[in-house]
Amino acid sequence: DQQVKQNSPSLSVQEGRISILNCDYTNSMFDYFLWYKKYPAEGPTFLISISSIKDKNEDGRFTVFLNKSAKHLSLHIVPSQPGDSAVYFCAASAKVAGNQFYFGTGTSLTVIP
Amino acid sequence: GEEVAQTPKHLVRGEGQKAKLYCAPIKGHSYVFWYQQVLKNEFKFLISFQNENVFDETGMPKERFSAKCLPNSPCSLEIQATKLEDSAVYFCASKTVGTNTGELFFGEGSRLTVL
Numbered sequence: 001d002q003q004v005k006q007n008s009p010s011l012s013v014q015e016g017r018i019s020i021l022n023c024d025y026t027n028s029m030f031d032y033f034l035w036y037k038k039y040p041a042e043g044p045t046f047l048i049s050i051s052s053i054k055d056k057n058e059d060g061r062f063t064v065f066l067n068k069s070a071k072h073l074s075l076h077i078v079p080s081q082p083g084d085s086a087v088y089f090c091a092a093s094a095k096v097a098g099n100q101f102y103f104g105t106g107t108s109l110t111v112i113p
Numbered sequence: 114g115e116e117v118a119q120t121p122k123h124l125v126r127g128e129g130q131k132a133k134l135y136c137a138p139i140k141g142h143s144y145v146f147w148y149q150q151v152l153k154n155e156f157k158f159l160i161s162f163q164n165e166n167v168f169d170e171t172g173m174p175k176e177r178f179s180a181k182c183l184p185n186s187p188c189s190l191e192i193q194a195t196k197l198e199d200s201a202v203y204f205c206a207s208k209t210v211g212t213n214t215g216e217l218f219f220g221e222g223s224r225l226t227v228l
Contacts, residue, residue: 089154
């Protein structure tokens with residue numbers, strides 16, 4: 001039972017434009033969300049996180065938006081760069097569930113120069 | 114160390130053989146996690162440790178899989194009598210705090226191929 005879902009397996013964006021990656025979750029107890037970036041043959045690296053008490057968190061070119069009522073979060077990358085081409089995973093955790101993180105299945109982003 | 118170190122990077126085993134993977138967490142991180150990544154990029158949680166104690170083992174298969182984190186040694190994940198479906202990349206991750214906040218730091222993974 002997939003509690004965190006990324007319904008778009010892939011996304012292509014022109015360099016300089018905005019990339020929007022989406023993530024949906026089913027567990028209303030989730031209160032902490034993260035985005036990870038993964039290159040082939042490497043481990044995921046942390047990008048940005050957001051607590052459920054916020055609806056937006058920004059770090060440079062990366063902004064995460066959280067819509068709790070819709071159980072939806074998104075990652076915006078502006079402007080997109082070729083080096084952003086990677087697989088992006090969203091993850092979620094719930095205080096009541098200990099410290100286990102639940103991951104989506106990833107979206108492969110290709111930024112076209 | 115300053116990064117999560119996993120060994121070996123690649124491991125090939127015949128069906129029925131034993132496989133053992135190792136993970137050295139970042140120095141000072143008390144929590145260690147093991148995840149299994151199979152087809153379609155899905156990360157499946159296996160087990161977590163707080164120092165040498167099992168913290169959450171709800172994802173561990175009841176048979177054939179075991180894990181340990183002993184003092185002054187790398188953590189290990191062992192699969193007895195491997196099966197074809199055990200072929201996956203196994204990621205180890207560590208973090209400093211036991212709450213559900215804070216990020217996980219991942220190693221580069223160990224790719225297990227069972228033939």
